[in-house]
Amino acid sequence: xxxxxxxxxxxxxxxxxxxxxxxxxxxxxxxxxxxxxxxxxxxxxxxxxxxxxxxxxxxxxxxxxxxxxxxxxxxxxxxxxxxxxxxxxxxxxxxxxxxxxxxxxxxxxxxxxxxxxxxxxxxxxxxxxxxxxxxxxxxxxxxxxxxxxxxxxxxxxxxxxxxxxxxxxxxxx
Amino acid sequence: xxxxxxxxxxxxxxxxxxxxxxxxxxxxxxxxxxxxxxxxxxxxxxxxxxxxxxxxxxxxxxxxxxxxxxxxxxxxxxxxxxxxxxxxxxxxxxxxxxxxxxxxxxxxxxxxxxxxxxxxxxxxxxxxxxxxxxxxxxxxxxxxxxxxxxxxxxxxxxxxxxxxxxxxxxxxxxxxxxxxxxxxxxxxxxxxxxxxxxxxxxxxxxxxxxxxxxxxxxxxxxxxxxxxxxxxxxxxxxxxxxxxxxxxxxxxxxxxxxxxxxxxxxxxxxxxxxxxxxxxxxxxxxxxxxxxxxxxxxxxxxxxxxxxxxxxxxxxxxxxxxxxxxxxxxxxxxxxxxxxxxxxxxxxxxxxxxxxxxxxxxxxxxxxxxxxxxxxxxxxxxxxxxxxxxxxxxxxxxxxxxxxxxxxxxxxxxxxxxxxxxxxxxxxxxxxxxxxxxxxxxxxxxxxxxxxxxxxxxxxxxxxxxxxxxxxxxxxxxxxxxxxxxxxxxxxxxxxxxxxxxxxxxxxxxxxxxxxxxxxxxxxxxxxxxxxxxxxxxxxxxxxxxxxxxxxxxxxxxxxxxxxxxxxxxxxxxxxxxxxxxxxxxxxxxxxxxxxxxxxxxxxxxxxxxxxxxxxxxxxxxxxxxxxxxxxxxxxxxxxxxxxxxxxxxxxxxxxxxxxxxxxxx
Numbered sequence: 001x002x003x004x005x006x007x008x009x010x011x012x013x014x015x016x017x018x019x020x021x022x023x024x025x026x027x028x029x030x031x032x033x034x035x036x037x038x039x040x041x042x043x044x045x046x047x048x049x050x051x052x053x054x055x056x057x058x059x060x061x062x063x064x065x066x067x068x069x070x071x072x073x074x075x076x077x078x079x080x081x082x083x084x085x086x087x088x089x090x091x092x093x094x095x096x097x098x099x100x101x102x103x104x105x106x107x108x109x110x111x112x113x114x115x116x117x118x119x120x121x122x123x124x125x126x127x128x129x130x131x132x133x134x135x136x137x138x139x140x141x142x143x144x145x146x147x148x149x150x151x152x153x154x155x156x157x158x159x160x161x162x163x164x165x166x167x168x169x170x171x172x173x
Numbered sequence: 174x175x176x177x178x179x180x181x182x183x184x185x186x187x188x189x190x191x192x193x194x195x196x197x198x199x200x201x202x203x204x205x206x207x208x209x210x211x212x213x214x215x216x217x218x219x220x221x222x223x224x225x226x227x228x229x230x231x232x233x234x235x236x237x238x239x240x241x242x243x244x245x246x247x248x249x250x251x252x253x254x255x256x257x258x259x260x261x262x263x264x265x266x267x268x269x270x271x272x273x274x275x276x277x278x279x280x281x282x283x284x285x286x287x288x289x290x291x292x293x294x295x296x297x298x299x300x301x302x303x304x305x306x307x308x309x310x311x312x313x314x315x316x317x318x319x320x321x322x323x324x325x326x327x328x329x330x331x332x333x334x335x336x337x338x339x340x341x342x343x344x345x346x347x348x349x350x351x352x353x354x355x356x357x358x359x360x361x362x363x364x365x366x367x368x369x370x371x372x373x374x375x376x377x378x379x380x381x382x383x384x385x386x387x388x389x390x391x392x393x394x395x396x397x398x399x400x401x402x403x404x405x406x407x408x409x410x411x412x413x414x415x416x417x418x419x420x421x422x423x424x425x426x427x428x429x430x431x432x433x434x435x436x437x438x439x440x441x442x443x444x445x446x447x448x449x450x451x452x453x454x455x456x457x458x459x460x461x462x463x464x465x466x467x468x469x470x471x472x473x474x475x476x477x478x479x480x481x482x483x484x485x486x487x488x489x490x491x492x493x494x495x496x497x498x499x500x501x502x503x504x505x506x507x508x509x510x511x512x513x514x515x516x517x518x519x520x521x522x523x524x525x526x527x528x529x530x531x532x533x534x535x536x537x538x539x540x541x542x543x544x545x546x547x548x549x550x551x552x553x554x555x556x557x558x559x560x561x562x563x564x565x566x567x568x569x570x571x572x573x574x575x576x577x578x579x580x581x582x583x584x585x586x587x588x589x590x591x592x593x594x595x596x597x598x599x600x601x602x603x604x605x606x607x608x609x610x611x612x613x614x615x616x617x618x619x620x621x622x623x624x625x626x627x628x629x630x631x632x633x634x635x636x637x638x639x640x641x642x643x644x645x646x647x648x649x650x651x652x653x654x655x656x657x658x659x660x661x662x663x664x665x666x667x668x669x670x671x672x673x674x675x676x677x678x679x680x681x682x683x684x685x686x687x688x689x690x691x692x693x694x695x696x697x698x699x700x701x702x703x704x705x706x707x708x709x710x711x712x713x714x715x716x717x718x719x720x721x722x723x724x725x726x727x728x729x730x731x732x733x734x735x736x737x738x739x740x741x742x743x744x745x746x747x748x749x750x751x752x753x754x755x756x757x758x759x760x761x762x763x764x765x766x767x768x769x770x771x772x773x774x775x776x777x778x779x780x781x782x783x784x785x786x787x788x789x790x791x792x793x794x795x796x797x798x799x800x801x802x803x804x805x806x807x808x809x810x811x812x813x814x815x816x817x818x819x820x821x822x823x824x825x826x827x828x829x830x831x832x833x834x835x836x837x838x839x
Contacts, residue, residue: 111565126543126572
């Protein structure tokens with residue numbers, strides 16, 4: 001009786017250890033990448049879902065490093081994805097959803113910064129660089145043409161005569 | 174003991190670097206030297222470069238030894254390695270951390286210096302000596318950086334029994350070799366930089382200079398191309414959501430030198446052939462390496478918050494910034510002083526080969542500037558106003574995208590324009606076939622693509638236009654169609670390798686374009702919960718989920734899903750997407766199950782087990798995605814082809830050396 005009891009307890013302990021260990025492994029595995037958009041988040045309306053995905057791609061996961069909420073595994077990203085879908089389901093336009101999110105999380109959340117005073121250089125920089133370079137090149141082309149024309153045009157008869165005269169009297173004309 | 178040997182070798186390398194740097198400068202500056210003494214002083218740089226490289230190699234091997242035998246009394250090994258790691262990752266662990274990667278960097282600088290010393294026999298002696306001096310000053314700066322702030326040879330008094338392990342996402346074959354290639358590219362640009370500064374010091378800059386510097390720039394460009402492609406490929410299959418480029422600041426840091434070096438290769442052609450664009454080419458050579466240095470600063474200082482920035486230490490950041498300021502500022506100052514002495518070269522009309530190459534340079538440089546602005550703007554704004562903004566993919570798509578589009582549209586015209594004065598209409602006539610192929614491609618894509626965005630077929634057409642344009646150049650040069658076929662083929666076979674090289678490189682850009690467009694526009698995705706035995710369809714495949722089971726790897730345990738893939742009722746392959754938990758450090762990664770075919774990749778990712786049974790599974794079909802990396806590989810081999818051209822082969826022509834010293838009597 002006591003032997004059987006002991007064996008039972010021992011087996012029970014071993015089982016408990018195995019179960020606990022397996023549980024630990026599962027917990028650790030579960031703590032890993034729970035991937036981006038989950039099936040339970042997907043909206044039944046395909047059109048609405050497509051809009052949600054497009055908006056998500058432009059929203060930054062605030063706790064991540066340079067990831068959109070569409071790509072991110074973070075819980076906060078999931079919250080934001082759900083929020084976007086909630087607003088869309090409520091009938092908000094894309095712009096209204098973005099404004100709603102920006103009002104709560106600030107402009108930092110936008111992966112495409114809006115054009116305003118503090119981002120003027122950011123948005124004007126590239127076209128300005130292109131424009132300035134092209135203007136510079138255009139001026140250079142004109143200057144080159146002048147140089148070339150000056151180079152190739154021979155002196156006219158009158159010019160030659162004047163030059164000869166100047167050379168003859170030592171430049172005192 | 175071995176670690177101390179490495180430390181000692183590194184310290185000794187500082188002394189040798191000083192000799193290599195100062196001897197040629199002294200030869201140039203010291204008064205009262207005989208020409209023989211000058212020559213001997215300059216010649217000193219050559220053995221110094223080789224000895225220095227050997228010493229740094231010794232230090233590198235010493236650190237590698239510590240990693241291979243898992244010597245955890247070395248702090249760097251303890252912090253970044255683990256005895257259970259497979260050998261390849263113990264080796265790649267050497268550069269998988271800040272200190273080790275800086276040692277790899279300086280090894281590359283020294284190796285390139287030794288290469289110039291060894292293969293630079295055809296260069297004028299003073300130029301080679303000055304190049305080596307500048308090269309050595311770069312090595313010296315980074316040697317001091319390592320020894321003063323990032324010493325990998327520090328010991329721990331009580332050696333731990335086990336190391337902390339390498340970040341699991343870095344334990345990957347592509348990422349094991351990604352940094353060496355990327356660094357070879359970054360650092361290869363230091364040779365172009367050294368050539369530019371040496372030429373400015375000597376005050377002699379001509380077509381020959383451009384020919385000497387081109388192979389080095391090309392080699393650096395090739396390494397950079399491959400390094401970036403490897404990184405992107407790794408991100409594609411390892412990060413688990415099938416993206417391949419994220420406009421992450423660290424990616425941008427490698428893209429900027431790539432853009433600048435691409436521009437440099439092209440402008441050096443103009444300088445070599447026509448002696449024009451001298452000022453610009455020199456400036457570009459300086460800027461390209463400065464961007465490499467800036468990339469190093471951004472990545473190494475940790476000013477960017479990103480997965481790559483594993484060194485967060487302001488002392489280091491300041492040191493690298495100082496290096497950047499000295500080299501970039503110094504070179505630019507020298508440039509400003511000498512700029513006026515550079516004579517303008519050959520004139521050319523706007524519509525000409527030169528003009529096309531200038532356009533290439535304008536677009537690449539502005540694109541590079543755009544990436545620079547986008548990368549640094551958030552940092553700058555936060556520093557100035559404290560405001561925080563994010564600059565992400567949508568910004569770069571809106572600004573960088575159009576510039577690249579313009580570049581690709583214009584690209585095929587370039588090779589068809591004559592030097593000095595070209596004829597656009599003649600070029601158009603020669604590109605009729607290319608245009609027809611592009612148009613056919615657009616129509617076909619519209620027909621089969623269907624639901625994609627309307628711009629996508631145009632993008633595919635653009636890729637075809639570039640490829641067909643590149644091939645048209647080969648056909649045109651062989652006079653295909655106007656002479657008998659056999660003659661034409663003979664002519665084509667006899668074309669210089671540099672022509673093949675440039676054509677292939679351009680075709681590679683076209684191939685890449687098609688891959689990017691089809692991946693972006695036609696990717697399909699499914700995120701579902703699958704139970705055992707359940708079947709779903711994607712990209713023409715039928716997938717059946719057979720459950721998931723745990724498995725034990727060398728230094729991780731994983732949960733492996735089983736997906737049976739069939740197509741048209743025929744079983745094709747079993748995919749095993751997995752979730753891994755590494756032993757040290759305890760971190761999970763996702764291993765995608767990928768089936769590649771010529772149509773595209775079937776990309777599967779295993780998610781979490783669901784409470785109600787079944788697993789979340791993410792499925793993608795990425796059409797033609799491999800073309801992105803195939804295109805970059807084509808570019809790499811095109812570079813190799815061009816490098817093997819007889820005209821560029823180092824040391825082949827100009828055997829006769831000009832010696833200023835007395836010649837030995839025969």
